[in-house]
Amino acid sequence: MSKPVLYSYFRSSSAWRVRIALAYKGIDYEYRPVHLVKDGGQQNMEEYMILNPMAQVPTLIIDGITLTQSVPIIEYLDETRPQNKLLPEDPAQRAKVRAIAEMINSGIQPLQNLRVLNKLLILYTYLPLLAIEKVLQHTAGRFCVGDQLTLADVCLIPQIYGANRFKVDMSEFPTICKVNEELEKMDAVKAADAFIQPDCPEELRKK
Numbered sequence: 001m002s003k004p005v006l007y008s009y010f011r012s013s014s015a016w017r018v019r020i021a022l023a024y025k026g027i028d029y030e031y032r033p034v035h036l037v038k039d040g041g042q043q044n045m046e047e048y049m050i051l052n053p054m055a056q057v058p059t060l061i062i063d064g065i066t067l068t069q070s071v072p073i074i075e076y077l078d079e080t081r082p083q084n085k086l087l088p089e090d091p092a093q094r095a096k097v098r099a100i101a102e103m104i105n106s107g108i109q110p111l112q113n114l115r116v117l118n119k120l121l122i123l124y125t126y127l128p129l130l131a132i133e134k135v136l137q138h139t140a141g142r143f144c145v146g147d148q149l150t151l152a153d154v155c156l157i158p159q160i161y162g163a164n165r166f167k168v169d170m171s172e173f174p175t176i177c178k179v180n181e182e183l184e185k186m187d188a189v190k191a192a193d194a195f196i197q198p199d200c201p202e203e204l205r206k207k
């Protein structure tokens with residue numbers, strides 16, 4: 001029988017679970033990385049989606065079969081490789097173990113998934129910025145509304161940092177960018193910069 005193959009991404013929590021189970025059971029395997037961001041996400045490539053129609057990692061090829069979904073994968077490993085059991089024999093204990101696993105598997109992890117985060121980014125960052133851009137096209141002077149600094153500018157500055165942090169393409173918002181350039185010249189804005197504050201970690205600090 002050939003070596004099992006694990007399709008994985010280093011920081012995928014679901015693939016991580018399977019890596020732990022494989023290691024715990026002493027199962028040697030070939031690691032095939034699937035970069036979830038590069039090339040628009042290698043998990044979305046046709047060749048990979050034949051293996052995993054959900055376009056997610058992990059996928060494990062073992063015993064001549066292709067398995068997806070980390071929890072069923074681990075249960076399969078536990079049933080076929082009984083060394084170092086991960087599910088207790090006792091049904092009550094087993095139910096408790098499964099309940100905790102499920103709290104993580106369906107209660108937390110799906111919300112941290114890349115595709116969900118990307119959608120939230122569109123919903124909560126991109127679309128509002130688009131709306132603000134349209135408003136500013138009518139209201140902006142040097143700043144958001146006319147030529148005086150206002151509450152609107154005070155709120156805008158940290159949000160632009162947030163958008164940049166999440167790599168939103170700001171070139172789509174030329175008015176916001178123009179206002180931002182003006183804002184960055186203001187002493188009050190410079191003094192409030194996150195990266196010069198006393199609690200900013202040294203490695204992120206503006207020199």
Ligand SMILES: N[C@@H](CCC(=O)N[C@@H](CS)C(=O)NCC(=O)O)C(=O)O
Pocket residue numbers: 011012013014015036041043055056057058068069070071105110113114115116
């Ligand atoms: N329920 C699945 C979840 C798998 C999953 O969400 N994988 C994430 C990485 S942790 C993924 O491949 N995301 C790719 C994407 O969102 O495009 C499992 O346990 O295997």
